[in-house]
Every structure is written in structure tokens, then in C-alpha cells.
Amino acid sequence: MLMQLTVSGLSQGAIYALIALSLTVVFRATTVVNFGHGDFVLGGAFGVYVLVVMLGLPFLPSAIAAIALMFACGILISRGFIDPIKAGPHIGFAMMSISLGYIFRGTTRSIWGREVLPMPRVFDIPPIFVGDLVITGDAMIISGTVAILLAGFFVVFYKTSIGKVIQAVYQSERGATLIGINVKRFHDMMWGAGLAMGAVAGILIAPISLLHPDLGAGFLIRGFAAMTLGGFGSLGGAVAGGLILGVTEQYAGAYINTALIDITSYLVILVVLVVRPSGLFGKRAVVRV
Amino acid sequence: MKTTSKWKLPLGVLAAMGIMAGTAVADDTTGLTDTTIKVGVMGPFSGNASSYSKAQIGEMAYYKMINDQGGVHGRKFELIEEDTACQPAKGIAAAKKLVSQDKVFMMHGNSCSGVAMAVKDIVVESGTPWIVAHAVNPNISMPPTPNVFHGVPAGPAYGYTMGKFVMSKPGTKNVVMVEHSNDWAKSYADPTRDYMKTKGVEPTMVLAMERGQTDATAQVLKIRQAKPDFIVASLYEAETVIFLKDLKKYGITDIPVMGAAGTDLENTLARIGDIDTVKNYYVPHAFIDTVDGPGMKKWNDMILKYYPGETITGFSYVSIGSAVAAVQALKNAGPDLTREKFIAELDKIKDFDTGIFATNITWSADDRHGVKESAVAGFVDGKPTVMKSWNQPM
Known part of the structure; x- marks a missing residue:
């Protein structure tokens, strides 16, 4: 049972990782916590639904188109809604992102109502059985796709000149501006990248979770x-x-109580903020006086 | 304080309006003429729950059919639709309009329990006979009030059905329950548990699966260890699909699963796309047949006659049974109709076969839950089949 829970937890956790990374990309670049991100994650999935199910287009080009669309949405949000309120109070960013997310959710509701939409399974890979352990096709697809995507992301980030530019802006926007980097365009790109990565997560999970x-x-x-x-x-x-969160949810549900699955996230936030506010890998904030 | 003359006229008008409004509501023949009966039909005709308004479409089709047959004692139904959008605030405005402005004789309809609970006081106070024909919250008609009737199985009726079906499988001793932690799931799970208890069976395990969860591995692995005879799953549609898929994923295909009334077989199969995953899935089913079954043909034809192009689902039939009972009560009340006579005749409806509900309607002044149980639908040889009990088709 432990191995099965671990495999399942890692598969779920891969989705959470992608969503957390996409949130972090925007946060690091712009200091905006995107409270509408959950709804944008589904944007990619709804895009694929329209293209594949309603228009009958093949999956792969549809998925790429949906991801590109969400990338464009990210740029639009950055330019049209975040940049104009940059001089205002920081809370305005949170209000704006919440509003944009709810508008997106309301729009999808007005089109599809409360209907629970089935998403077609594109790669129907049979499960692998290792004794009692079942490694499902979904788990393989999700884990494999996310692993490739993350590897690509970190290679770009740490090993390429583009990555060096990103790191430079992360460290000091003013410094980056002084050496000729267009920070405004960089913010646009990071919003685009964040929404595109979230869209990938939505596209991967929707065939399992259904879409609503x-x-x-x-x-x-x-x-x-x-x-x-x-x-x-x-x-x-x-x-x-x-x-870790994905696996913890599974362990808590199986070994303590299934009711804990739904509140594991909240417990994690609570415990981490109290015990180690900087998290496992965050840098402790140092204030010079 | 002295009232100045400039205020006398407006105050007098207001006072007169108040008196007129009061007398209009109190009249026992409000909404009646020699040729018409005004019926207020509230439903979510717009908004994200608009699919529920199919229930009102079915009911209105029935009233239109009765009109085409000459009406009741020469009176034809004048149907006044009011949209609630499944929102209590809109429902309150709609109920006030029907009662005070349109002055309907009776109200019939109401999907959405939240709306029904919100308008209950207004309708009760007005004395307008009200047949709740879709919302399932038992508290709408419990405790009984003089003018409110429940014409659809309420939550406890479905829960009773679920428990009864589970226990009708010979040798059922070990039952695992999986449910959301909300009132909706509780309204099904608690009566199920109560019924099982009467048969000496307590659930061996109660597992939570919350809305929005995208994985049921932990629940399914626990179930695999428990090896139950039956699983009762009080889950919404999306979570039902996830749960059934994960059962299949981990090789549990031979344990029957009793679902709640929020799901139906055809849609669950369509969402999963694999008959093998749903072959042991059962749901409460209030009607005599499945949507495509021969028993529903006449009802399908009726709906399509008056609403061509309407897509028929299980929701389309929900309110028809109580409309059949209402028409019977109106016939029995005779040509000198009053609200009092109508309510008295509704209370005389006993063991009434509507021709569409799987079980009969019985109302009394002490008990306004008219439909006490339901049938169950499951797949038999790959085809949706309505059953009375385990392996017993209707």
C-alpha cells in the first residue's frame, strides 16, 4: 500500500509542482501573487475541450494552441491589467488577479453551466503491474510530461543566456534596466510563461478530474x-x-483519515508558516538595521 | 404631530394600497376565473443551474396537454413562468410577484432547495397552494404547513431507497460508505445508514472524499483491504466518475456501488466511456423506466409536442408526477373550486399511481412528503434497467 500511495501521490504532486512553479515564476518576476491562477489552470483545459471536442481538431496541435493562447492571455493580463496599476497599492494586484480569475470562471459557467465535461483521453497507455503495485497510464503521462517540462525549464533557467537574463532581473530590476534589459517586456513574458505552464497542468489533469x-x-x-x-x-x-504535498495527502488519507486529504494543504501552510516560515528551500529574509 | 395637507393624499393612497394588497392575498378564489386557473411556475430558467428547469418544462407540457383535452371543469391552465436562476434573492422576488402581482391560484415547480427554503415563508403566509416538484430538501415541507406539498422524493426517500437496495442483495453485511462532508451527502447517507441499522448492519468504514479531489487512491486502497459486499457513494457527478475509475484502476470491479440521486447512469457512462467501469454502479431512479425505455415514450412524445427540440433527460420527468396528482385533485374538487377545497383534495391523494413515478403519491395533513421511495437503475447486460430491488427489474 505504501508504494501505491507513493506512486499515486507523486503523480498528483507533479501537477501541484507545475502549478506551484507557474505561480512562483510570476511571483519571482513581478512580486504578484496570482490569486486567479486556479481558474487560469483550467483555461488550457477548456481551450483543448473547445478545439478537440467541439471543433474536432487533433489533440496535440490543439494542446499547443491552447497553451499558446494562455501565454497570450498572460501577456494581455500583464499589459492590460497589471502594468496600469503598478503605481497603486500592492493589494490592488491581489484584487485584480482575483477579479480576473472570477471573470474567467463566470464566463466558463455562463457557457457550460455546471455541466461536468468529459475530456478525451489522448494517450491510452495500459497500466504496468509490478506485483500489487499499479502504475497507471495517466500517472506515467503526467509524471513523464512534467519531468520533461521541468528539466527543460531548469536547463533554460540555469544553462542558457536567456536564463541568465531572467536571473539578472530576478536579482535586481533596477540593475537589469541599467544594462539594457526591457523589464516591462520581461514581466509580460513571465506572466505568459506562468499561465502557459499552468495550462499544461490543466490539460494533463482534466482527463482524470473531468472539467467543470x-x-x-x-x-x-x-x-x-x-x-x-x-x-x-x-x-x-x-x-x-x-x-511532497501530493504524497503527504495520500499518506494522511490512507494512514490517518480520508477527511485529512482535503485539508492537508491548509495544514501544510499553517505548520510551515509557524515552524519554518521560509519553507524548505526559501531564503530567510534578512533585514539590515 | 399634525399632518400637513400636502401629505394627506399620498398617505391615503398608500393606506388604500396596503388594504387592497391584504385583501387580494386572502381571497380563496384568487387566480381563478370560470375559464382559467393561474399557476405560477418558478424555476431556474437561466444561470448555471438552468438544466434543472427541464423539470418545469416537463410539468408545463403536461398542463398544456390537459388544456388541449379541454382543461379541468372547463378551466384551462394559464402558466406564469418566473425565473429564479437558482438564486434565493431572485426566487424571493419571483414568489412575491406571483403571489401579490400575478395573484396565482397555486404554485407548482421549484428546483433548487435553497430557493425553495428562501421563499417558503412568503408562500406559506400567502396561503397559496404550493406543490414543490423538484427541490429535495425535506425541510421545505417538514414540519407540515397548511399549503405546502412535496411532490418528488425528498432526500430521506432517496436515502431510504439506497439503503433498501443495498440490503436487498443477499448476504450484505460489510458496507463501506464514501461521502462528501456536506449537507447534500448527509441527506442521502444518513437515511441510508438508518435503514441499514434496522437490518442490523452498520457501515464498517466511512470514508471522506471532498469536492474537487482528483484522486481516490487512498479511499480505494482502504476499500480493497476492507473487502466490502457493497459500497455506498454519496458523491457528486465528477467525484463519482473519479471514484469509479480508481476502483477499476486498482482492480475492484466486482463490488457493487450504490450512488446518490445527483448522478444518473447514462451520464456517468458517457463521462467514463467504458461500460466495464460502471457495470456495477446503481443509482436511485424515481421513474418507471429509463429515458429511452418504452415506458417513457408517451411522456417523451408529450414534451416534444409542446417543446420541440427539447433535449430530454431524467430532469424532464421530475415534476410531471406531481402535476398528474394536482390535476386529479382539481378534478375531485369539482367546478366550484377554492384553494381550501383544492388543498383538501390534495390531502385525499392516497397511493396515487401517476403513471410516471416508480412509486405512488400519498399526501395527508400530517405528512406532506408525497413520494416515500424510489426505484433503482443499474446496468443489466449493458443496458440501463430500472429495478425494484437487487436483481429484480420492474
Whole structure:
């Protein structure tokens, strides 16, 4: 049972990791916590639903189109809604992101109502049995896709000149501006990247969870919990936090009480903030006086 | 304080309006003429629960059919639709309009328990006979009030049905329950537990699965260890699909699962797309047949005659049974109709076969829950089949 729970937890955790990472990318670049992200995660899935189920297009190009669309949405949000309120109070960012998320949710509700929509399974891989252990096709697809995506992300981030630019802006926006980096465009790109990565998570989970407009809230809180656990602003921490959270939910549900699954995220946030506010991999804030 | 002359006229008008409004509500023949009966039909015709308004469409189709047959004692139904959007605030406005402005004789309909509970006081106070034909919260008609009737199985009736079906499987001793931690699930799970208890069976395990969970591995692995004879799953549609898929994923395909009334077989199969995963799934089913079954053909034809192009689902039938009973009571009340006579005749409806509900309607002044149980639908040889009990098709 332990192994099965671990495999299942890692598969769920991979989704949480991707969501937490996409939240962190935007947070690190812009200091905005995107409270509407749960709804944007579903944006990719709804995009694929429209293209594949309603228009009958093939999955892979549809998925790429949906991810590109969410990337464009991210840029639009950055330019149209976040940049204009930059000079205002920071709370305005939170209000704006909540509003945008709810508008997105309301729009999907007005189109599809409360209908629970089935998403087609594109890669129907048979499960692998190792004794009692079942490794499902979904788990393999999710874990494999997320692993490839994360590997690509971290290679770009740490090994390429683009990554160096990103790191430079992360460290000092003013310094980056002085050496000629267009910070405003960088913010646009990070919003785009954040929403695109979230869209991938939505596309991967929707065939399992089915699709309905209210699904995003659960993903958002899990993303926040993974961020908190890994350490605010830590990219690697977000990934580790997501995986640990996924496994913890399974262990808590199986060995303590299934009612704990739903509140594991909240417990994690609570415990981490009290015991180790910087999380597992976050840097402790040092204030010079 | 002295009232100045400039205020006398408006105050007098207001006082007169108040008196007129009071007398209009109190009249026992409000909403009646020699040729018409005004019926207020409230439902979620817009908004995110608008699919529930199919219930009101079915009911109105029935009233229109009766009109085409000459009505009741020469009176034809004048149906006044009011949209609640499944929102209590809109429902309150709609109920006030029907009662005070449209002055309907009776109200019939109401999907959405939240709306029904919100308008209950207004309707009770007005004395308007009200047949609740879709919302399932038992408290709408409990404790009984003089003018409120429940014409659809309420939550306890479905829970009773679920428990009875589970216990009708020979040798059922070990039952695991999986449920959301909310009032909706409780309204099914508690009566199920109560019924099982009367047969000496307590659930061996009660597992939580909350809305929005996308994985049921922990629950399913616990179930695999418990090896139950039956699983009772009081889960919403999406979680039902996730749960059934995970049962299949971990090789549990031979344990029957009793679902709650919020799901139906056809949609669950459509969402899963694999008959093998749902072959042992059962749901309460209030009607004599499945949507495509021959028993529902006449009702389908009726709905499509008056609402061409309407997509028929299980919701389409929910309110028809109580409309059949209402028409019977109106016939029995005779041509000199009053609200008092109508209510008295509704209370005389006993063991009434509506021709669409799987079980009969019985109302009395002490008990306004008209439909006490339901049938169950499950797949037999891959086809949706309505059953009285385990392995006993209707």
C-alpha cells in the first residue's frame, strides 16, 4: 500500500509542482501573487475541450494552441491589467488577479453551466503491474510530461543566456534596466510563461478530474501550499513542495483519515508558516538595521 | 404631530394600497376565473443551474396537454413562468410577484432547495397552494404547513431507497460508505445508514472524499483491504466518475456501488466511456423506466409536442408526477373550486399511481412528503434497467 500511495501521490504532486512553479515564476518576476491562477489552470483545459471536442481538431496541435493562447492571455493580463496599476497599492494586484480569475470562471459557467465535461483521453497507455503495485497510464503521462517540462525549464533557467537574463532581473530590476534589459517586456513574458505552464497542468489533469468551472479553486490552494512548503520564490522548492504535498495527502488519507486529504494543504501552510516560515528551500529574509 | 395637507393624499393612497394588497392575498378564489386557473411556475430558467428547469418544462407540457383535452371543469391552465436562476434573492422576488402581482391560484415547480427554503415563508403566509416538484430538501415541507406539498422524493426517500437496495442483495453485511462532508451527502447517507441499522448492519468504514479531489487512491486502497459486499457513494457527478475509475484502476470491479440521486447512469457512462467501469454502479431512479425505455415514450412524445427540440433527460420527468396528482385533485374538487377545497383534495391523494413515478403519491395533513421511495437503475447486460430491488427489474 505504501508504494501505491507513493506512486499515486507523486503523480498528483507533479501537477501541484507545475502549478506551484507557474505561480512562483510570476511571483519571482513581478512580486504578484496570482490569486486567479486556479481558474487560469483550467483555461488550457477548456481551450483543448473547445478545439478537440467541439471543433474536432487533433489533440496535440490543439494542446499547443491552447497553451499558446494562455501565454497570450498572460501577456494581455500583464499589459492590460497589471502594468496600469503598478503605481497603486500592492493589494490592488491581489484584487485584480482575483477579479480576473472570477471573470474567467463566470464566463466558463455562463457557457457550460455546471455541466461536468468529459475530456478525451489522448494517450491510452495500459497500466504496468509490478506485483500489487499499479502504475497507471495517466500517472506515467503526467509524471513523464512534467519531468520533461521541468528539466527543460531548469536547463533554460540555469544553462542558457536567456536564463541568465531572467536571473539578472530576478536579482535586481533596477540593475537589469541599467544594462539594457526591457523589464516591462520581461514581466509580460513571465506572466505568459506562468499561465502557459499552468495550462499544461490543466490539460494533463482534466482527463482524470473531468472539467467543470469550479475545479480551479482546489488547484490554487494546493499550489499555494506547495509554494509555502518549498519556500516562497524558490523555483526548485516549488517543485519539491508539490511532490511532497501530493504524497503527504495520500499518506494522511490512507494512514490517518480520508477527511485529512482535503485539508492537508491548509495544514501544510499553517505548520510551515509557524515552524519554518521560509519553507524548505526559501531564503530567510534578512533585514539590515 | 399634525399632518400637513400636502401629505394627506399620498398617505391615503398608500393606506388604500396596503388594504387592497391584504385583501387580494386572502381571497380563496384568487387566480381563478370560470375559464382559467393561474399557476405560477418558478424555476431556474437561466444561470448555471438552468438544466434543472427541464423539470418545469416537463410539468408545463403536461398542463398544456390537459388544456388541449379541454382543461379541468372547463378551466384551462394559464402558466406564469418566473425565473429564479437558482438564486434565493431572485426566487424571493419571483414568489412575491406571483403571489401579490400575478395573484396565482397555486404554485407548482421549484428546483433548487435553497430557493425553495428562501421563499417558503412568503408562500406559506400567502396561503397559496404550493406543490414543490423538484427541490429535495425535506425541510421545505417538514414540519407540515397548511399549503405546502412535496411532490418528488425528498432526500430521506432517496436515502431510504439506497439503503433498501443495498440490503436487498443477499448476504450484505460489510458496507463501506464514501461521502462528501456536506449537507447534500448527509441527506442521502444518513437515511441510508438508518435503514441499514434496522437490518442490523452498520457501515464498517466511512470514508471522506471532498469536492474537487482528483484522486481516490487512498479511499480505494482502504476499500480493497476492507473487502466490502457493497459500497455506498454519496458523491457528486465528477467525484463519482473519479471514484469509479480508481476502483477499476486498482482492480475492484466486482463490488457493487450504490450512488446518490445527483448522478444518473447514462451520464456517468458517457463521462467514463467504458461500460466495464460502471457495470456495477446503481443509482436511485424515481421513474418507471429509463429515458429511452418504452415506458417513457408517451411522456417523451408529450414534451416534444409542446417543446420541440427539447433535449430530454431524467430532469424532464421530475415534476410531471406531481402535476398528474394536482390535476386529479382539481378534478375531485369539482367546478366550484377554492384553494381550501383544492388543498383538501390534495390531502385525499392516497397511493396515487401517476403513471410516471416508480412509486405512488400519498399526501395527508400530517405528512406532506408525497413520494416515500424510489426505484433503482443499474446496468443489466449493458443496458440501463430500472429495478425494484437487487436483481429484480420492474
